[in-house]
Amino acid sequence: MISDRERDDLRASMPDLLRERCGIVNLRRSFSCPSPGHEDSDPSAHYYENGNTVHCFGCGKTWDVFTLVGELNGIDGFAEQARAVADIVGYRLSDDGGEPPRPRPKPKPRPPFEKPREAGAGNYFEACGRAFGDLYAPGNEVGRRYLRYRGLDDDDAARWGLGFTRNPRCIMPQFRVYEPEALGFITIPFWNRDFSEARYCMVRTISRGDVRNKEWRPKGVASPLWNEWMLTASLPVVFVAEGLIDAMAISKVVNKPTMALGGVANAKRLASILYHAEPRERPDKVIVCMDEDDEGRKTAEAICGNLTRIGVANGLVPPYPGGAKDMDEWLMRGEGTEWDFEAQPADGTGLVLYRTRWRDGS
Numbered sequence: 001m002i003s004d005r006e007r008d009d010l011r012a013s014m015p016d017l018l019r020e021r022c023g024i025v026n027l028r029r030s031f032s033c034p035s036p037g038h039e040d041s042d043p044s045a046h047y048y049e050n051g052n053t054v055h056c057f058g059c060g061k062t063w064d065v066f067t068l069v070g071e072l073n074g075i076d077g078f079a080e081q082a083r084a085v086a087d088i089v090g091y092r093l094s095d096d097g098g099e100p101p102r103p104r105p106k107p108k109p110r111p112p113f114e115k116p117r118e119a120g121a122g123n124y125f126e127a128c129g130r131a132f133g134d135l136y137a138p139g140n141e142v143g144r145r146y147l148r149y150r151g152l153d154d155d156d157a158a159r160w161g162l163g164f165t166r167n168p169r170c171i172m173p174q175f176r177v178y179e180p181e182a183l184g185f186i187t188i189p190f191w192n193r194d195f196s197e198a199r200y201c202m203v204r205t206i207s208r209g210d211v212r213n214k215e216w217r218p219k220g221v222a223s224p225l226w227n228e229w230m231l232t233a234s235l236p237v238v239f240v241a242e243g244l245i246d247a248m249a250i251s252k253v254v255n256k257p258t259m260a261l262g263g264v265a266n267a268k269r270l271a272s273i274l275y276h277a278e279p280r281e282r283p284d285k286v287i288v289c290m291d292e293d294d295e296g297r298k299t300a301e302a303i304c305g306n307l308t309r310i311g312v313a314n315g316l317v318p319p320y321p322g323g324a325k326d327m328d329e330w331l332m333r334g335e336g337t338e339w340d341f342e343a344q345p346a347d348g349t350g351l352v353l354y355r356t357r358w359r360d361g362s
């Protein structure tokens with residue numbers, strides 16, 4: 001039997017359990033939910049010293065050492081859980097249920113980052129390619145006008161294989177979009193490295209007047225990261241932005257490989273991919289560029305912590321120029337002062353192409 005005193009000792013070993021089993025060291029800060037069933041990218045779990053418990057605000061669960069090890073190791077029953085805790089934290093139980101003491105093999109620790117889930121579906125290469133052509137079709141000028149509003153020119157559209165559609169379901173049948181006011185949608189495919197495959201696509205609404213910041217994603221399809229291939233292409237440096245348009249803006253300004261999470265919830269996927277990649281495939285350095293707000297800063301901190309743990313050198317972008325919230329805001333604001341669009345007629349087609357011209361000294 002486990003004595004009351006042993007139970008109390010074990011209960012007090014929560015910090016050791018979190019360190020040994022989950023790699024969590026700093027308990028003054030929030031950390032990612034330890035529950036394997038909760039994909040928590042935004043650290044939502046807290047340690048409570050008084051009761052030696054952990055509570056997750058994301059999934060609403062609370063654990064003491066026994067229920068936590070039960071959750072992590074999938075074991076039921078107090079006695080079993082107490083033994084597992086004792087094993088992990090190195091606590092010697094006086095009575096081992098009458099059996100002679102024998103060394104128990106240490107449980108194999110769960111990897112700190114789960115294997116990345118399969119993301120995307122099918123190959124929408126053709127539909128995305130068609131949408132790229134439609135960006136330049138007569139009557140669809142509104143698409144390129146929207147991109148220019150965001151600071152992106154025709155070279156950017158070609159570089160990222162962006163496109164235009166009036167019906168997102170023509171791109172991926174999983175889209176469920178209701179936007180009666182929309183003038184159309186910009187398609188942002190998730191191309192692979194050589195543009196032979198796009199297993200996922202996101203669309204952005206174009207509407208009259210105030211440009212809505214609404215992004216749509218196909219329903220029921222796990223989202224990969226945008227330019228995810230950059231994480232396993234042995235690149236010297238990769239920039240990681242929060243949003244896709246931000247990533248395009250950063251890439252345009254710094255002219256380096258840039259990828260996007262597509263929402264802070266995908267930060268965990270970034271760590272999973274890098275963790276499970278061959279060390280030689282990983283980038284030498286990852287520069288994290290999240291939004292200049294509380295959520296962005298928290299996410300950036302969590303990502304850098306994970307990168308350090310995995311062994312990938314990392315850095316944060318300094319604040320964006322002019323106090324902008326993200327690089328796209330800066331890019332949009334810089335039009336007319338830092339840079340301009342230059343319109344050039346394309347040969348023989350009657351089409352006018354727009355290119356960014358940077359002002360001297362920027």
Ligand SMILES: [Zn+2]
Nearest residue numbers: 033038056059
């Ligand atoms: Zn949770």
